[in-house]
Amino acid sequence: MPWxxxxxxxxxxxxxxxxxxxxxxRCFYPKVTVEHIRAGKRTRRLEPLFPGYLFINIEESDPLWGKLRSTRGVLGG
Structure with missing residues (x-):
């Protein structure tokens, strides 16, 4: 199946x-730990590796394909 x-x-x-x-x-949403310095303090937090995107493994014939744009959180272009 393609991603x-x-x-x-x-x-x-x-x-x-x-x-x-x-x-x-089947989804993949990679995150990395990023270190920020604010007001002289170091903080670490998880941020998406590809901001604005996640990856889904699905066949075009899957019925879920038609539901993607109406899924909450997904940008329905």
Whole structure:
């Protein structure tokens, strides 16, 4: 099965991922630990490796394909 990039709404990557996984979609949303310095303090947090996108493994004949744009968190272009 091929992998496709799916664009998600701003700041809703985790929501889109959860909703796609609830529909039994095989997804990949890679995150990396990024270190920031603010006001002289170091903080670490997880941020998406590809901001605005997650990946889904799906066949074009899968019925889920038609539901992607109406999934909460997914940008329905």
């Amino acid at each position: 496709y990039a799916i664009q998600h709404k701003p700041a809703q990557g985790d929501r889109a991922l959860a909703n796609l996984q609830n529909q039994d979609a």
